[in-house]
Amino acid sequence: MIPYDEADPVIELREVSVRYGHHLAVEELSFRLRTGESLGLVGESGSGKSTILRAIAGMVGSEGSILHEGRALGTRRDRSFSRAVQMVFQDPYGSLHPRQTIERQLQEPLRILGLPDRRDRITSIMGRVGLPASFLYRFPHQISGGQRQRVAIARALLLEPQVLLLDEPTSALDVSVQAEVLNLLMELREEENLTYLFVSHDLAVVGTMCDRLLVMQHGRCVEELSAGQLRSGDVTTPYARQLLEASKGYRPAS
């Protein structure tokens, strides 16, 4: 094994391609996710940004190599990977089991990995994501979208991962709830010293959440920006400029 140093990337992609049939969703993409940083992937629908997360999580097959702490990952993800990398999905209505209580869903990761002290871990994680303990005994259809997303975040955090893969975690939520969930994610990142790989089509969200971002188009990275560059509008490629203009919202031509 290659000796692992804190300065090394926690996750590295080397010329990773993902194909769906004949369609090339991601084309020879390479980037490094450094320990402790928050990296954003932005682009329109179909730019391959969610597919990258799924490839890292092992849900879709990929070509090229994906490295976790310097170790190349095979087709199946092992338990040490599960403990280190967790994911929060876009649709909070689809990411929770519809017929299990919240308590049961939060017990599941601990049971799978055979971890002890379940009870207090579950109640404390509910507190950390700002949900009352009485919600443990509800079913997903009995709570709101924002609350579901908090549960999904709690479930991902239970295994105390270093890295969270966030697949548009707020795009299915109301604007007011979006801000709450984003604040929660920022707080958690500071408290737990987490590394985020944050996928979004919303430049404003990525701008507040991320230190660095990659602009994706047609499965390729067209530009890398720092949060500062994004704020000052210091972009070079026309596509990134177009996205930036679009994110300023609709202004009537007067």
Next chain:
Amino acid sequence: MTDATLFTRVRRGEPHSSAEARLAQLWRGAEMLWASPAALTGVAIIAALVVVALLAPLLAPYGPYAQNLANQLQPPSAEHLLGTDEFGRDIFSRIIFGTRFTLYIVMLVALIAAPAGLLIGASSGYLGGWFDTLAMRITDIALAFPRLILALAFVTAFGPGLNNAILAIALTGWPPYVRIARAEALTIRRSDYIAAIELMGASRLRIILLHVVPLCLPSLFVRLTLDMAGVILIAAGLGFLGLGAQPPAAEWGVMLSSGKEYMLSAWWAATFPGLAIFFVCMGFNLLGDGLRDILDPRQES
């Protein structure tokens, strides 16, 4: 809140544990059942069937096999509520004891066919690949035979008798359950919650048994309940043809079969077992429809 009893907590949907939450769900289901007259009728018929089967010796005025040749083919009267058959046996008592055969057949068929179909279907849908192809081709072959004819062939091979008839019905009954479980599993396996559990490192067996199978259960239950009417009919049909339960068993198909000889002179000998089959089949159908309304997740608010 602390002094609220378990019952009120469950009824109001303020559970204090996951078990109570499930009870609350059951309570909501029961309330929906209560609100539907058709489903309630079904429940009443099936409940009556179970009670009668359990208490048969107490309820029946005569023994099911007590012959009285001096009393052959008597029409319904105060003494013999539904008349007597060609051996002078009390038809009312025989119908009461016949509930035991019916329940025995229905329960055994359900216990053999449904779990097998569920496991094969859920694994097939979740795993995909060669396992899916193999399982589905076998299912297609099994589905290509008409059910009663295939059951007849099995019984002929195994030899006539009640247990062989049950086995034959179960062997011909599993393909629909495979299909249903697979269809459910196909939609479930693409869902994000299965992806989340996979990412936590769960084994395939764990995912199938703990996450896919429970989600296939509602539609399977509905189908199973609706199928029970068919099972009773096939069992009665096999009994009627002399391949299922054997005389003098107080099984409704057998009674119908021996009563048909006297159809013109003693209509009651065949009519009442036939009505019993009809009511129980209707009960299962009504219950199945009611369950569909309750268990369908799209109905949940």
